[in-house]
Amino acid sequence: TQLLEQSPQFLSIQEGENLTVYCNSSSVFSSLQWYRQEPGEGPVLLVTVVTGGEVKKLKRLTFQFGDARKDSSLHITAAQPGDTGLYLCAGALGSTGNQFYFGTGTSLTVIP
């Protein structure tokens, strides 16, 4: 059983559409990260959010950390084929705040 549940598990959309991926847990995290992973490669960091309620924007991607630091969302505006990949959230626990537990993953396919 993984600490973080992501939804949806799979998402297939047309280019230009908007989408939101959710990451939920019953645990409180000191920080939360979002990664993107392409086939045959390791995950690559997109963003880190630290403060409850924090919103960060990275071009067409908007990340939000829940007020209680238990959940997060990733919103993509006007999706492009290059956004295709596996999106992973990762929550930090532990006294040092660097024990990272990953979510179940959301596989996104953007169709041209």
Place this chain on the structure above:
Amino acid sequence: EAGVAQSPRYKIIEKRQSVAFWCNPISGHATLYWYQQILGQGPKLLIQFQNNGVVDDSQLPKDRFSAERLKGVDSTLKIQPAKLEDSAVYLCASSPGAGAGTGELFFGEGSRLTVL
């Protein structure tokens, strides 16, 4: 700057055989992680080292999996004996360490294990 190096990239073994994976983290990174990723799922933390000490190995199946990080640099992950359900990608990641850097994990390309 060189990234995280892992080997082998691919390994096929029969059940009950043994296998070892090697990881060389980014130079100077104090923290090293081993994750198991089953196809299409999120990575599962197996073990975390801070220098050469274990921080968390609560999800490591210790009856068959072992890991070490001698001298606080390279690390090896061993499976003996392997089971069919061990088929997965084994990812190694490193980070500068608690309180250092941005907390970003830097991953290698992974070692894909197939157990027949």
